[in-house]
Amino acid sequence: MSSFKTIEWKNNKVVMIDQRKLPTEEVYIECDSFEQVAQCIKDMVIRGAPAIGVAASMGIALGALKIKTDNKDTFLKSLEKIYSTIWNTRPTAVNLFWAIEKMKAIVKENIDNEIPQIKDILINSAITICKEDIEACMRIGKFGSKLIDKNSVVLTHCNAGALATAGYGTALGVIRAAFEDGKEISVISCETRPFLQGARLTAWELSKDNIPVKLITDNMAGYLMSKNRIDSIVVGADRIASNGDVANKIGTYSLSILAKHHKIPFYVAAPVSTIDFECKSGEQIPIEQRNPKEVTHINNERVAADVEVLNPAFDITPNENIDAIITDMGLFRPKYKETLAKLRNG
């Protein structure tokens, strides 16, 4: 397990590590309102698809707790406002919508209870979603570790780690499990511009847990592949379409093309909640465009000339570039349209 807590429910508050401050400061933010939780998701205090899902569920529970009414209708109307505020924080990660739908369904199932009871149920559900996310990650790790060779070098992009989940991580869960299995692996972490999740979070998280890691800029990955210095690639996912196309951090697509060219296995690790069965292909996944300042400024200082900027936060990796999708329900191989469908049907 990782030696810090990404997010937790504590004394009727939602506490999360401020990922914008890492690695220089380890600061925790205590959210007292659902609006604050929503803002934290928007501002990337917390990020990573599964972690966003957990934050969303805790945000709803916190919002529900704070509703001051005895009237069920007023209570339900207030809940609707909470759902929609959290819904509109970020567009790409499907776990956000999955968590909101799950909490909505729980309210529906328990609609005949008293308001205080519903509040308790929502709090317990959010805590359970958090706990289950860690368990899912550990299962992902167990399944994924089999794919990682002893003494091999694994490249990862962005942060699909304990910090991107409730704990343990998805892609880093696979790496963590392989390491715990005594495989003596080492990791190459792409820094992941513009937000530097690889440099700031993955490198921090792995070194904190004594897993050997080297940092590179994103544009060095191809060079290392050409020198046979990368044995496999494992990344996370923000949304997986039912055909196996994967939305993940910008740069993932390029890595998948480079991996294919160099015949390096390319794996995606994500909980089943990341699969959007309503989504037929990657083309249907909305790509968030973020603030140009993320590219032009670092630590609030301008590092670029004052020109127009493109800042898509994600890209789509087509299913044919993915050798396996590692989930908490097992490994899936192409053709994903068929193999993933089995998950949906039972």
Added chain:
Amino acid sequence: MSSFKTIEWKNNKVVMIDQRKLPTEEVYIECDSFEQVAQCIKDMVIRGAPAIGVAASMGIALGALKIKTDNKDTFLKSLEKIYSTIWNTRPTAVNLFWAIEKMKAIVKENIDNEIPQIKDILINSAITICKEDIEACMRIGKFGSKLIDKNSVVLTHCNAGALATAGYGTALGVIRAAFEDGKEISVISCETRPFLQGARLTAWELSKDNIPVKLITDNMAGYLMSKNRIDSIVVGADRIASNGDVANKIGTYSLSILAKHHKIPFYVAAPVSTIDFECKSGEQIPIEQRNPKEVTHINNERVAADVEVLNPAFDITPNENIDAIITDMGLFRPKYKETLAKLRNG
């Protein structure tokens, strides 16, 4: 022409724009000694293969000028020290060594002259190298412009611009010429981590000259290619082997693989002085490993966790990924081993 001077000989000093300070400050450094010129090359006050060549020749002229002796042997011995100091600044760009060899040859040819005359000849030669570099860039532009379609989007990496040469630029020379030819092109500039030459220099230089430019992080290039938003790629070169393999800024190799996958033409623009005919293939080109701090720090502030870093400054793009090499002596197409050989032989 560009609206600033990268490097010039002025009042017996070598004046260069401090490229580390761009785009926030436009500051010029006046070098008074060859040691200072060497340090400027090492510290990347000036960078870009052709500009390094010009700086080397001016550094030698400046060093020669400052030698205080009437004794020819002492003079020649002092010159040897100057050559070797400048030789040891940076290992990859061949223009550095080309310029030193050229200045050495000039000394040899004029060895029977008086010392003051030799000094004058060296100064004039350095000024001529500078002037000829600009002319070479303009010829590169003229030849390369033919390859660029009207209304197309050209992607470039790093800075192979006026700032990387004595003026006008190689890759940006092609872009400048196409723009001046009324082709209404626009440019995508990869920011080029870790030193951010694309964000700081290319974006600054193009916007200063009113050429439309958009900035992206390096890992966005593949995504844009997949969306058919890039029509061609033009980059510079730090050294070209006789078989057409190209050493250029780290990340160039990845772009060439992505271009091949997306069937986007990939061009290298460089003066003939960048071709190292002694070098059979890219494998023989030494790759400079630079300070890890370039990756972990920006503006002297830490942006990454405290882990080990790889920082190769260049990579090798194999000749089969290059659709044409655009030189001041014309366009060259595969197979480069044969086509470039004609240049050597006549």
